[in-house]
Amino acid sequence: MTGRAQGNRGEMRALPLAGAALVRLGLVAVGWFAVGLLILLLLSQVPVHHQIDIGARDAAYVQGFGEAFRRQEAGGTSTARWTHERSALLFPLAGVPAEITLRLRGWPDSPTQPQVTLWLNGAQQIGAFTAAEVWQEHRVAIDGGLLKLSDFFIEIRSETRDLGDGQQVGVLLDRCGLSGEPADDARTLAAAAGRDGWGTALFARSSDSEF
Numbered sequence: 001m002t003g004r005a006q007g008n009r010g011e012m013r014a015l016p017l018a019g020a021a022l023v024r025l026g027l028v029a030v031g032w033f034a035v036g037l038l039i040l041l042l043l044s045q046v047p048v049h050h051q052i053d054i055g056a057r058d059a060a061y062v063q064g065f066g067e068a069f070r071r072q073e074a075g076g077t078s079t080a081r082w083t084h085e086r087s088a089l090l091f092p093l094a095g096v097p098a099e100i101t102l103r104l105r106g107w108p109d110s111p112t113q114p115q116v117t118l119w120l121n122g123a124q125q126i127g128a129f130t131a132a133e134v135w136q137e138h139r140v141a142i143d144g145g146l147l148k149l150s151d152f153f154i155e156i157r158s159e160t161r162d163l164g165d166g167q168q169v170g171v172l173l174d175r176c177g178l179s180g181e182p183a184d185d186a187r188t189l190a191a192a193a194g195r196d197g198w199g200t201a202l203f204a205r206s207s208d209s210e211f
């Protein structure tokens with residue numbers, strides 16, 4: 001038997017082995033794809049809940065507020081921020097319908113209290129009330145009308161006054177909650193992934209973001 005013949009038999013054994021390895025690799029890839037798709041589909045159906053402790057770990061949600069500070073309360077200390085004439089709360093990857101809850105109070109030791117209006121994306125008024133000197137919880141429904149929302153902000157517009165330190169303040173916000181549907185973006189991505197695969201889904205998302 002020649003060395004050349006032995007070499008040919010070795011190559012013939014190596015080819016089926018390489019094929020089997022490729023098949024295993026393909027099965028693993030398909031398995032991970034299925035798991036990822038299942039997770040994405042589940043996440044796209046899960047309602048969104050944001051509970052924001054204003055004044056503590058709220059940097060991603062607040063815009064145009066005063067500095068965070070800690071105040072003494074009857075039951076301990078709490079964190080809060082004053083709003084200004086216009087301040088906003090940002091809610092990433094939240095859709096509609098949704099409900100927002102604000103725990104806030106107005107000016108201390110004042111015979112008058114600020115009039116407050118809430119605006120969806122600064123364009124559609126969704127609530128109006130007069131703040132109180134004590135803590136109150138205000139709930140407002142957001143239906144979005146004809147808008148398809150995937151990220152939105154709630155603008156708080158308020159009368160302001162100087163509390164003696166030269167700062168014009170509106171209302172004091174302690175907590176904010178949002179419960180609602182998942183964003184349309186998440187549903188679109190899940191649907192595209194299920195129909196056409198990850199490549200198309202990711203391409204669709206990057207294209208959407210350009211407009």
Ligand SMILES: [Ca+2]
Pocket residue numbers: 053054055056078079080173174175
């Ligand atoms: Ca707080």
